[in-house]
Amino acid sequence: MVKLRNKKKLFDFINEKLPVPSIDQSEILNSDLSANESALKEIFQNCSDFVLRPIYVFNEIKILLVYIDGLIDTKSLEEVFLKPLMFEGPPKGSGELQTFGNVIEQQLFSSAQVKNVSTLKDLVDGVLKANVGVIIDGEQKALIADMKGFEKRGIDEPQTEVTVRGPRDGFIESIRTNTSLIRRRIRSPKLKFEPFTIGEYSKTDIAIAYIEGIAPNSLIEEVRKRVERIKIDGILESEYIEEFIEDFPFSPFPQIQNTERPDVVTANLLEGRVAIFVDNTPFVLIVPMTFWGGLQAAEDYYERFIYTTFIRMIRFTLLNIAQFLPSIYVALTTYHPGLIPTTLLISVAAAREGVPFPAIIEALIMEIVFEGLREAGIRLPKPIGSAVSIVGALVIGQAAVQAGIVSAPMVIVVATTGIASFAIPRYNFGTAFRMIRMVLLILAGIFGLYGLVLGFIAITIHLVTLRSFGVPYFSPFAPQIFSGLKDVIIRVPKWAYNYRPPQTSGVNKIRIPFGQRPNPGQGREEK
Structure with a gap:
């Protein structure tokens, strides 16, 4: 009995160590349908959504349908393949039954896209891409029919790039x-x-x-x-x-x-x-x-160029406020109070009386709390996310001022900075500026305005040295391209966009022909 047990343990050990032979999916499909069926069953072993469905045409030809349940339109499968093959048989004029693969390939059955595959790998890849595989007994090829039918989200308005005027359709997951x-x-x-x-x-x-x-x-x-x-x-x-x-x-x-x-x-x-x-x-x-x-x-680009230019100027102003306002406040109150007007300085000093932290620590605390509230508002469910972020900011800010932990001017500065940061159109772009704002805040708290200036110079050098697929990141300002300045801070009328951006244009450089400036009197003169 002991020997048998030892032999059993040795046998199990060998089975665990020996690699399980895998099927070479690059092989040509076998003309024997049962061999292809066995190979597919081994490849999709323990896959509960994998379906192998054999059908017979007049009890003479066996056809194997292969698909993934949930990825295809089963109603189309029944109407296009099952019903014609099982009840109606091959269409008239299809020739001999031995060439039945040509019946489907020549679209005698109404499938949108049908193509031939000759290897097991191509068949498996096609099935996994929401297609139906059709294997016919006696043929060394299979057919892949496009019958995608999985659930997908409808086309809705984009949630991250909302506009007042413009198209309302957005991309989906298909x-x-x-x-x-x-x-x-x-x-x-x-x-x-x-x-x-x-x-x-x-x-x-x-x-x-x-x-x-x-x-x-x-x-x-x-x-x-x-x-x-x-x-x-x-x-x-x-x-x-x-x-x-x-x-x-x-x-x-x-x-x-x-x-x-x-x-x-x-x-x-x-x-x-x-x-x-x-x-x-x-x-x-x-x-x-x-x-x-x-x-x-x-x-x-959906409003008149005068409005757009005005809005862009406001946007760039808010960008500078969001980037530099906390750092300037910390630098002035800590190292350069002589640069603050006397009346304002007295108000700030009175408000900061009794605050136990220096301005840099005070600013970092408020920035971290504000970022935490912003992140909580994003991650929480929508019905309560906005309420938590707004109520949290009001309650925490008011309580912190009354407790003497932070000063009222600092709350105003951080709140203004947060509101200004929302004017940046793209979320990932705004995140980059939020990270840099923390660095500038620390530099201003250590070195004053000198540290802030050094940080600004370092950021500018970094921006002018960046490249995106060979295109200078700061173009058309560095290097300066005059034709590209029409769509940076200001936006000229569309009839003035005669050339495409030179840094990304190929052979066709003309976008809008010249001479299309509105001239109401020209039409009357021609008449």
């Missing part, structure tokens, strides 16, 4: 729906979508979009190379792609723009940029990106 939204806006065969598949396990569909002749060939080739060299087990969101292809991964500033608005992608494609679509996410990447592009909103 890559084919997203590309169709661009096709509706650019109805030209020069709009290209190059397909890629990335992810060893996720097999995520990716498409690189550009307009031939407008986007530079060098930019298209660079994007293609960076995407092709990505090796990863799975892609869950477009940010996975972003981290692999950006130029300076340790910079706080984003070098790749993301958006869920089709009109934003369309406008950038018409300027010569390249868009990267990723399946299972509503956010599309746009390259290259510039500093000034991160401060522009979609609505800037």
Whole structure:
């Protein structure tokens, strides 16, 4: 008995150590249907959603349908394949039953897309991409029929880029729906979508979009190379792609723009940029990106240029307030009180009397509390998130002032800074400025205005040295391109956008022909 037990243990040990033989998926499909069926069962072992459905046509030909339950439209499957094959048989004129694969391939059955595959790997990949595999007994090929039918979200207004005037449709998690939204806006065969598949396990569909002749060939080739060299087990969101292809991964500033608005992608494609679509996410990447592009909103192009210029000036003013106001307050009250007007200085000193912390500690406490309230408002459910953030700010601010922990002027400064930071159109761009604001605050608390100036110089040097796919990040200011200044702080009328941005334009550089400035009197003179 002991010997038998030892032998059993040895046998189990050997079975654990020996590798389980795997099926070579690169092999050509077998003409024997049962062999293909066994191979598929072994590949999809323990997959409860995998379906193998054999059917017979007039009890003479056996056909095996292979699909993933939940990914296909079962109603279409019944109407297109099952009902005709099981009850009606092959259509008249289909020839001999031995060539039955040609019946489906020649679209004698109404399937939108049907293609041949000859290897087990291609069949498995096709089935995993929400297609139906059709294997016919006696043939060394299979058919892949497009019958996608999984649930997906409807096209709604984007939540992260809300506008008063402009289109209301936004991207969803289906890559084919997203590309169709661009096709509706650019109805030209020069709009290209190059397909890629990335992810060893996720097999995520990716498409690189550009307009031939407008986007530079060098930019298209660079994007293609960076995407092709990505090796990863799975892609869950477009940010996975972003981290692999950006130029300076340790910079706080984003070098790749993301958006869920089709009109934003369309406008950038018409300027010569390249868009990267990723399946299972509503956010599309746009390259290259510039500093000034991160401060522009979609609505800037849906209002008259006079209004847009005014709003942009306010936006840039609020950006400077959000970036430098706390640092300037700390530097002046700590090291340079002589620069503050006497009346204001007396008020600030009276308010700070009894506060136990220096101005730098006081500012850091309030900044951290404000950021915590902002983050809590984002993460909590929507019905209570906004209420918690607003009520929390009022209660904590008032209680802190009454307790003498912080001064009232500091609460005003931090609150003004937070409100000004909301004017930055893009969330990731605003996050970068929030990080830098903390650094400037510490420099101002240690070195005063000298530290603030040094920090500003360091940020400027960093911005002018950044590149996004070879394009200077601070262009068209550094290097200065006069034709590109028409759409930075000011926005000229659309009839004055005669040339595309020179840093992203290819062969076709003319965007709007000259001579279209409105001239009401010209029409009367011609008559």
